[in-house]
Amino acid sequence: MKVPKGRNCRICKKRFKPLTMYEWWCCEDHRDELVTKLAAEARQKRILKQEKSRKKEAQQERQSLKVRKLALQPDSHFKKQAQQAFNQFIRLRDHDQPCISCGETNPPDLHGGQWDCGHFKTVGGFPELRFVEKNAYRQCKSCNAGSAKHGAKAATVAQQYEQTLVRRFGQELVDWLNGPHEMTHYRRDDFIRIRDEYRAKAKELKKKLEAA
Ligand SMILES: [Zn+2]
Numbered sequence: 001m002k003v004p005k006g007r008n009c010r011i012c013k014k015r016f017k018p019l020t021m022y023e024w025w026c027c028e029d030h031r032d033e034l035v036t037k038l039a040a041e042a043r044q045k046r047i048l049k050q051e052k053s054r055k056k057e058a059q060q061e062r063q064s065l066k067v068r069k070l071a072l073q074p075d076s077h078f079k080k081q082a083q084q085a086f087n088q089f090i091r092l093r094d095h096d097q098p099c100i101s102c103g104e105t106n107p108p109d110l111h112g113g114q115w116d117c118g119h120f121k122t123v124g125g126f127p128e129l130r131f132v133e134k135n136a137y138r139q140c141k142s143c144n145a146g147s148a149k150h151g152a153k154a155a156t157v158a159q160q161y162e163q164t165l166v167r168r169f170g171q172e173l174v175d176w177l178n179g180p181h182e183m184t185h186y187r188r189d190d191f192i193r194i195r196d197e198y199r200a201k202a203k204e205l206k207k208k209l210e211a212a
Pocket residue numbers: 009010011012013014025026027030
């Protein structure tokens with residue numbers, strides 16, 4: 001290869017005549033300056049690379065911690081998440097419906113929020129219906145709290161609930177809800193699947209409602 005007749009100094013950009021192919025400086029000072037500059041650039045690059053790999057490692061560590069933490073969670077953790085997602089979907093689905101029991105459309109603000117998702121057949125007594133949409137409706141906090149207890153209020157709430165179901169959907173639905181039903185045997189994976197399914201359904205419905 002031929003040594004070029006002239007090239008620009010990498011430091012001062014001045015034109016000079018190199019003596020060899022590898023000379024990129026016009027003078028010794030600029031040679032030193034260039035060597036220092038290239039070394040600094042290389043160092044910087046190394047630091048960036050190290051930082052990147054450190055960040056990646058930290059992220060992997062966090063990820064594996066998350067996985068280990070989830071693995072340690074009891075099934076009830078996912079059951080709770082699935083129920084929360086299901087209930088949220090029901091409240092959204094019934095967003096324009098009055099309380100299924102008392103018919104209130106604007107209940108007083110109790111316990112932080114106005115609405116619950118109330119199951120006709122309770123989740124405690126009839127766990128096989130805990131994720132059945134036809135068994136759950138928007139209910140005001142007061143009625144939902146009442147239906148959990150025994151006594152006169154609970155009986156009234158349940159009665160009103162049933163009357164509304166008959167009026168809105170017919171006696172067949174109530175008969176069907178009253179059973180019998182096959183027992184479900186939900187496992188961890190089922191709760192996770194149900195949770196994800198209802199989170200997605202709620203998200204989609206929310207989007208639709210906001211667009212409307
Ligand atoms: Zn120079």
